[in-house]
Amino acid sequence: MNQTEAFHRRIDAALHNDQLRRNFRSALTGIMARRAEQFPDDAQLQALRDQARAVRANALVRQPELLERLERQLTANGIQVHWAEGPDEANAIIHEILARADATSVVKGKSMVSEETGLNHYLEQRGIDVIESDLGEYIIQLAEEPPSHIVAPAIHKNRREVAELFHRFHPEIPYTDDIDQLTQTARAILRDRFATADAGISGVNFAVAETGTLCLVENEGNGRLSTTAPRVHIAITGVEKVIEKLSDVPPLLEILTKSATGQPITTYFNMISKPRQPGELDGPEAVHLVLLDNGRSRIRVDAELLDTLRCIRCGACINHCPVYVQLGGHAYGTVYPGPIGIALEPQRIGIDKVGTLTSACTLCGACGEVCPVRIPLPTLINRLRAEAVDGLRAGATVRGHGSLRKPREARLWGLWAALYGDPTRYRLFIWLASRLRWLTPPWLGAWTRYRSAPRPAARTLRELARDEGFRDE
Amino acid sequence: MSDSRQRILDRLRANRPTDVPTPMVYAKALGWDRERCIAAFSERMQAVRGEVHRMQRDAWVGWLSQQLPERGLHRVLVGNGRIGDALAAVAAQPLQVRRYDRPIESWKPELFGDIDVAVTGARAGLAESGSLVLWPDAEEPRLMSLVPPVHVALLDADRLYENFAALIVAEHWGDGMPTNALLISGPSKTADIEQTLAYGIHGPKELVTLLLE
Numbered sequence: 001m002n003q004t005e006a007f008h009r010r011i012d013a014a015l016h017n018d019q020l021r022r023n024f025r026s027a028l029t030g031i032m033a034r035r036a037e038q039f040p041d042d043a044q045l046q047a048l049r050d051q052a053r054a055v056r057a058n059a060l061v062r063q064p065e066l067l068e069r070l071e072r073q074l075t076a077n078g079i080q081v082h083w084a085e086g087p088d089e090a091n092a093i094i095h096e097i098l099a100r101a102d103a104t105s106v107v108k109g110k111s112m113v114s115e116e117t118g119l120n121h122y123l124e125q126r127g128i129d130v131i132e133s134d135l136g137e138y139i140i141q142l143a144e145e146p147p148s149h150i151v152a153p154a155i156h157k158n159r160r161e162v163a164e165l166f167h168r169f170h171p172e173i174p175y176t177d178d179i180d181q182l183t184q185t186a187r188a189i190l191r192d193r194f195a196t197a198d199a200g201i202s203g204v205n206f207a208v209a210e211t212g213t214l215c216l217v218e219n220e221g222n223g224r225l226s227t228t229a230p231r232v233h234i235a236i237t238g239v240e241k242v243i244e245k246l247s248d249v250p251p252l253l254e255i256l257t258k259s260a261t262g263q264p265i266t267t268y269f270n271m272i273s274k275p276r277q278p279g280e281l282d283g284p285e286a287v288h289l290v291l292l293d294n295g296r297s298r299i300r301v302d303a304e305l306l307d308t309l310r311c312i313r314c315g316a317c318i319n320h321c322p323v324y325v326q327l328g329g330h331a332y333g334t335v336y337p338g339p340i341g342i343a344l345e346p347q348r349i350g351i352d353k354v355g356t357l358t359s360a361c362t363l364c365g366a367c368g369e370v371c372p373v374r375i376p377l378p379t380l381i382n383r384l385r386a387e388a389v390d391g392l393r394a395g396a397t398v399r400g401h402g403s404l405r406k407p408r409e410a411r412l413w414g415l416w417a418a419l420y421g422d423p424t425r426y427r428l429f430i431w432l433a434s435r436l437r438w439l440t441p442p443w444l445g446a447w448t449r450y451r452s453a454p455r456p457a458a459r460t461l462r463e464l465a466r467d468e469g470f471r472d473e
Numbered sequence: 474m475s476d477s478r479q480r481i482l483d484r485l486r487a488n489r490p491t492d493v494p495t496p497m498v499y500a501k502a503l504g505w506d507r508e509r510c511i512a513a514f515s516e517r518m519q520a521v522r523g524e525v526h527r528m529q530r531d532a533w534v535g536w537l538s539q540q541l542p543e544r545g546l547h548r549v550l551v552g553n554g555r556i557g558d559a560l561a562a563v564a565a566q567p568l569q570v571r572r573y574d575r576p577i578e579s580w581k582p583e584l585f586g587d588i589d590v591a592v593t594g595a596r597a598g599l600a601e602s603g604s605l606v607l608w609p610d611a612e613e614p615r616l617m618s619l620v621p622p623v624h625v626a627l628l629d630a631d632r633l634y635e636n637f638a639a640l641i642v643a644e645h646w647g648d649g650m651p652t653n654a655l656l657i658s659g660p661s662k663t664a665d666i667e668q669t670l671a672y673g674i675h676g677p678k679e680l681v682t683l684l685l686e
């Protein structure tokens with residue numbers, strides 16, 4: 001099955017799952033309203049977006065210097081830095097750190113980058129016990145599913161589905177679908193794990209080069225526990241997460257939490273700069289940072305596509321996407337779903353592998369309007385569509401460009417261009433189309449699967465306008 | 474491994490994008506006076522179910538020795554500084570004051586299971602977002618504000634800043650950071666089930682700020 005067929009099959013399954021669509025619709029409607037409440041003043045919002053964009057753009061331009069500075073600063077602070085080209089290398093580095101530290105049980109805070117590398121699976125295969133400690137991540141780990149949203153990983157499940165999962169894995173705890181009680185159940189289950197885990201693994205929201213500081217944004221406290229209670233802490237992040245100065249943090253933090261969940265700030269903003277120092281009584285004795293490239297540095301080849309890397313993973317584009325709300329995250333089949341997924345994944349993985357994702361977009365523009373760092377997502381998606389069929393041969397830079405080109409489609413568009421590019425031909429064509437409208441076939445491929453075929457009007461708009469006295473020029 | 478480092482950096486250097494101007498330092502001066510800061514801090518904190526109590530600078534010991542037993546919080550964790558000293562000096566039955574005076578490894582199960590409340594100081598507060606700012610250290614270690622089910626923090630009202638941007642600039646945070654710095658805005662919470670807010674997931678279920686004036 002090729003990528004397009006596979007994608008269509010997943011779409012079909014998602015569209016026929018009414019419960020799933022109800023879960024998404026109700027969750028996203030709430031998130032969008034809460035985000036809007038945080039930005040009552042549009043001028044202030046736009047100024048904040050400008051600031052956030054400037055911080056991220058500056059960091060990307062100076063990325064190699066900043067990464068070196070980050071490494072120097074972290075090393076001076078006592079944090080060990082590792083570099084990984086791809087998933088296998090990152091996983092191997094992490095496994096080696098754990099093996100050397102004799103660590104067999106791991107608590108994880110939320111990390112999308114570790115989803116990229118398939119870290120849990122890799123470690124479990126090597127006999128390491130890994131438990132996700134973010135409530136949403138814990139739920140989908142029980143269900144053996146990938147996250148369906150980058151901020152709210154279990155957004156596709158309703159309370160009854162969560163209750164059934166908990167009951168299946170912990171039959172000793174009485175069944176309940178009360179959200180407060182489910183939350184307390186998860187607290188009780190995970191508390192022991194925090195107390196006993198050898199190592200904690202987390203993601204990073206911003207890595208500050210100036211001071212060598214890893215910043216983590218969260219509400220639950222599981223991120224703080226994972227990075228404080230065990231004796232080893234390993235953070236993993238993409239190379240694009242570096243920013244220059246500590247003073248760059250406040251605008252990013254503000255717009256991140258407001259855009260992501262509609263909160264003025266999250267419960268915890270955790271800044272880690274050193275392992276446990278002499279005399280200190282807790283905190284990990286060793287802290288590691290794994291910097292993962294995994295296709296990111298290649299994106300720099302193109303000035304327009306570089307914008308993709310400004311992303312701070314707030315998920316606002318996903319929440320506002322009219323396609324995502326219908327499909328949910330799993331249908332995309334990639335680590336990152338929604339508009340940012342459509343823009344990023346074909347660049348990271350190749351158009352030949354996932355380029356068909358670019359069709360899951362109506363170009364409505366909502367994502368570009370809400371993006372806190374002003375990534376022109378619709379423009380990027382359009383650009384990737386063109387590269388997919390090589391409509392831009394000279395400037396194409398993305399791996400697998402041209403791989404979705406279909407000769408028949410290309411011929412049809414060629415014909416269209418010929419007709420629309422010449423007034424005489426165009427007039428003749430629409431005159432013929434209206435006169436021969438009874439020839440329209442009733443079946444027009446995918447279009448008529450859910451709709452009836454459109455039939456041209458008996459007379460063209462041009463003719464009608466002339467009758468009304470408009471001059472045809 | 475070092476090969477990967479070199480390859481990644483080489484690729485990044487090979488494609489240097491056009492320069493962009495260095496971003497300005499984000500300053501969001503609100504011009505709030507002390508009362509306005511206190512009001513905003515309290516309002517934001519209470520909006521996320523944090524308790525705020527204003528009191529005289531020396532009233533907190535008395536307040537705690539009355540309130541903690543009333544709330545059934547008997548096993549009290551304190552640090553090794555003056556807050557711990559003051560509380561230990563007045564604590565009487567049923568309060569049992571436990572000092573965080575040993576490395577965590579030697580008493581982890583007790584910390585996770587046998588403490589009702591921790592009392593710490595706060596380095597500063599942020600009015601606009603309703604946040605406590607903590608720099609945990611040897612005197613008041615990191616897990617104090619995280620593991621016990623209730624966290625009480627003493628905040629000097631003179632230490633309220635308008636927001637994070639103002640604090641970072643005023644205190645020159647860019648010159649060097651401690652092992653761990655935290656902004657804490659309310660008790661632990663989650664919205665991972667049906668986007669419905671539930672409090673008290675992994676961190677403290679209650680956060681009480683005593684605002685000292």
Ligand code: SF4
Pocket residue numbers: 310311312313314315316317318340367370371372373374375377
């Ligand atoms: S692309 Fe923009 S809106 Fe989407 S997750 Fe990234 S920062 Fe947020």
